[in-house]
Amino acid sequence: MPMVNDPHQPDLFGPDIATAAGVSRLFEPARLTQARVLKAMTKRDLAEAVGVSPAAVGQFEAEVVTPRPELLTRLGQVLNQDVGFFAGGRPLLRLDTSDAHFRSLRSMRAADRDLALTTAEQIWELVCALERHVQLPESDLLDPDRLADGSPAEAAQELRKWWDLPSKPIQHLVATMEAHGIVVLLANDTSSIDRVDAFSATVSDRPIVVSTPRRSSDVFRHRFTCAHELGHLLLHRGQPSGDVTLERQADEFAAEFLTPAAEMRSLLPPRMNLAALDRLSRTWGVSIESLVRRMSELRVVSPATVRRTYARLNAVRPLAAEHPIHSYAGEVPRLLRDAVGIAGSVGIGIPDLAAQLQWRPARIRDLLGLEDPRPALELAAE
Secondary structure, eight states: OOBOOOTTSOOTTSSOOOOHHHHHHTBOHHHHHHHHHHTTOOHHHHHHHHTSOHHHHHHHHTTSSOOOHHHHHHHHHHHTOOGGGGBOSSOOBOOOGGGEEETTSTTSOHHHHHHHHHHHHHHHHHHHHHTTTSOOOOOOOOOGGGGTTSOHHHHHHHHHHHTTOOSSOOSOHHHHHHHTTOEEEEOOTTOGGGGSOEEEEEETTEEEEEEOHHHHSSHHHHHHHHHHHHHHHHHOTTSOTTOHHHHHHHHHHHHHHHSOHHHHHHHSOSSOOHHHHHHHHHHHTOOHHHHHHHHHHTTSSOHHHHHHHHHHHHHHGGGSOOOOGGGSTTOSOOHHHHHHHHHHHTTOOHHHHHHHHTOOHHHHHHHHTOOOOSOOOOOOOO
16 A cells, blocks of 8 residues: 655645646656546546557556646546646555455456545545544554454454443444544445445555445445444455455454344344344344344254245345435434534635645535535526
8 A cells, every 4th residue: 555645745735736837847647547547547548538649648657757738737627637636745545455345346347446446545635634624533443463363253342342332232333433433435326436335445544434325225234334344444454355254254243243142142033033023123223134144143043944034035125115324313424524514614615625635626525425505507498
């Protein structure tokens, strides 16, 4: 996870770089790569759009050649960035697949993976900008060394103790994670990363979890996904993404964190009873399917009973209503939105943050799912 930040370059959190000539002198190749990935363009796509060869784009991104000022202007137009975006001198961390965990890495297109990683980079950049004005909670995960020999379930028990969580349902999971310094983001329906199930990364000691519409259409699925990613953050830092064993361990962590075995043993019905499981589901904030799996894990019922129950649930699934997360307090991410609001209360609005980041304000609103406050212009038909 290399950091690209030359201390000898001017700090772009200060005065803007106003001209393409100035940016050319301070050109940061990683910014070009970042902008291209955000625009979902290949090097060939970009080369054709600006009138150069794909090899030239590769040389720009490899820091072999610096684009001329007039070409930088054209790159900004094509990539929907102001020219100052391409200058160095502000925090930038480049991530690769080894720095993050994805729920479905093997079936994921490389372009979607790269876009997800770039999104995590920008979330961290936004956190850096906000922390100049607002004190965010520090990351408060357990030291992995304390969990070296324990199982995922034992890690979940230890984290509950560390966070002083009682042996009861965690009513506001996302709010609890945010209170302990974990940045949680919910991608919107129009985001290109909606093709990714969910992912997490620790960027310069800041844990980040991103859930997408695939995992957040139902609050129970959303909560389990966030707990699953929490397991990755705690247990698997620096380990390869996409490993089936690690995914199972994250599931084991999530199940124990949300539904501790010590409590479930006395609460689960002695035989399969969907009505009773539905009541437990609503109390503990997990799906009926998750509780059925828990009954299997705790050997309350036989594997044959579990298979029949899953078949029954699959048959009635189209009739089951989903539980939208916006109906449940504490499950919609608020940390960055609230930080932006606090910054605004002291005179640092979204346009100011965008200027510090050399982004367009729309990018901040897009990341946070905020509406553009400007009234829309509608032209009357003649």
